[in-house]
Amino acid sequence: MNSGQGRLSGEGYGWYVVFVLCVCGVVAFIDRQIINLLVEDIKADLLVSDTQISLLQGFAFAVFYALVAIPLGRIADSTNRRLLITAGICAWTVAAICCGLAQTYAQLFFARMMVGVGEAVLTPAGFSLLADFFGPKRLARPVSVFTASSFFGSGIALMVGGYIVNAIQAADGISLPFFGPLRLWQAVFILGALPGIPAAVWFFLSVREPPRRSAPSSLQSSREYRRGFLEAVRYVGNNRRLFLSIYAGISFLAAAQFALGAWIPAYFIRIHGWSAGDIGYAQGFIFLVCATIGVVGGGWLTDAMQARGHRDANLKTSTFGGLLAMPFAVAIPLASDPMVAVALLAPAVLFGAVPFGGGVAALPMVSPPQFRAQLVAFYLLVANILGQAGGPWLVAQFTDRVFADDAAVGWSLMISVPLLLAIGSLLTLSGWRPLRAQLADASA
Template identity: 45%
Template sequence: MGAQATVNASQGWTQTWPPARAAWWAVAVLTTAYIVSFVDRQILSLLIEPIRADLAISDTQVSLLGGFAFALLYTFAGIPLAWVGDHHSRRWLIAAGAAFWSVMTALCGLSQTFWQMFWARVGVGVGEASLTPSAYSLMGDYFPPDKLGRPMGVYMAGGAVGSGVALVVGGAVIAATATLPSISVPLVGALKPWQLVFVIVAIPGLVVALLALTVREPKRVREPLQPAPAQREGRKIGPNAARYLGRNWRLYLPLFGGFALISLMKNAILIWTPTMFMRAHGWDASSIGYWYGAFLLTLGPLGAIGGGWIADHLRGRGIREGALWVVVVATCASAPIAVSMPLVQSSSLALVLLALLTFVLFVVGSVTPTAFQLATPNQMRAQVSAVALFVNNLLGIGFGPTLVALITDYVFGADSALSYSIAIVALVFAPLSALAFWLALSCYRAAAPGEAT
């Protein structure tokens, strides 16, 4: 397929986009990288109980491994790495990051103490911080605005697939190795089954590092493609993303805040739901891994891609803030489901609610970044994405799992109260997120870029 052009005669600009085949190959590689990154990130959620037992740590300490340790430099490294992505080769940056996070995932499996695993998880976060801002930026330069929702949805579906693979494969490996004795590794010593899982899932990331080098760097557009007020202002300030965000804070502050708040709830649920089913319903790790993994593998991508399709459809009908409307509705729908899921007595009903919640949360997760991209000039997309991810990850990944653990350990003081802790977090943060997105709507109507239709 040849290149395509987007023309706006009234505004006097023309943009030629890369061939569709090259663009979708890039999406395929970036999505694969995102899947693998989520496997390495999320596998810990299925291994909480054996890690607690072998390292003699509490729920709060486990939550620090699952959230804060990963988010610490994943959050703070994201912005400087995004600057590198805006000024140098994005594919080389992604390749180097994939190789690094894979090595650090393997080191998680070699850890013998809490602090060894803590710093290994920090390393995983540093490597993965290279991926998403540059991936967003690449897709923003590969696709015209009215076709960006679908590739973004496909990419964001990778998070669901990766989380699902982590749970399904992790559950299978746990079941297969449960009766095996410790495996002795030269220079390392004996490895327990949970440690072996980390080593195994680290291998695909090295393949991803090579695949990233097959993605072509598209031409960067140095002029904003859309004539919206915020975009015209972006033309005056050039690459100064900080000044751009400052002048458009009424739009970006609630967008960033809503994204972070829903992420806090989402990450709390991702990390603690398997353990909640084990404690409240007596399930084993492999059983909940298969079920929750199946939901993430099917309903997660369906929500992510479907949300992107709906956003594109609304935009095509002239609703410039259509992407944000999708986010508002899905966030509102998530609140009652997320509160009810951990509290119901029937494990079958809890599974049904978990399936619905998985779908809705991945609609929000896929369409919110699309809204960011459509409101941001091309030359600042990676940096604005990195700022969004900074806030999102610091609050969402960094504190979501730990907030649940703190309530369990220090408010209820009992492992059996985990279900109530999850429900409390959902009850507070889902409505706050919906309110923040709602507040962003009025500013988004004025600032969202749109071509005359």
């Protein structure tokens, strides 16, 4: 390796790339999650139900995000990831602005789909970049930090969104240059999208494409593991128990967090009479601090356990994180005092975020380099359908169909979130043994 390659592949520069990817992840999640503060305003303007709102929160974004992530993951395995990520940032920024220009539910739904298409490139290409900067034994920490940016971004989205909502309400309306007079939720979408412009320029100018790490010789010589979609599917099938525990287990745990993130604002607005701005500040601060600590702490704990010989540490931390979050998730809607409910939300988010540090980091560890980004994209397909789409939708189904009462959103959360956490914990538990065996074979 020449000196230029050494500089680009060194861990010092690698941590700089982690930082840049994290900033881009924060920008992405502002565009993705800011809608959760706008539920009541969108419902009033567009005359839609909780179920229709849940489709905007999850399905419209997540399903198309996940489906496009697979071909983009394959592209990331064979082309310049720097250019691919830059194009993705530009695409989702334009789509997020279009959300603010929507006049009907159908237009908003389509714009949310396009935000998903643009953001689908960041995670698979980002994971692929990090795997080339860091060795397998040191990958959990950078991946956990990068993953933490999603929770950090959720917190920023809620806090920034809360500030914008309060500012617009105080001004009694808003008119933006080039856009004219806007409804509150439209202005929030547009203002939240603008940071994507400098983010795209910064990423393009400062991040360089690293040399790809070579596959182990046993994989290089095996026709079964040639780069390609069918070979990636075959590899997952040959290790189905392990990938079921990662793909489905982590996705159910993610569904619980997405359900909380999507419907906690509506719960506080409807039940406790808080404003969107007030719950934005409170929930945003909790996601900013507690979720970030949970994700990064999960990665560090996983690395520490692996150093002590626990090869299944990635999934162990995921299982225990989900189990520890359950009692707090049950207690939140039972609290009559809103400040107690906020206090209970903090540990529910902290422990619930632990699986997304070490747990997700297991994926690039057990994935051959030839199609690592594709296997991450497969995870995104499952995680977005079960997680981002399924979690908010399940809560809305209980509210609209079981209770048929918007004020029952608290009961819907109390049933849905612990149920999702229990399923995810059991699935990750089932992967402990396969993960030990896989990593033992890799080190043999």
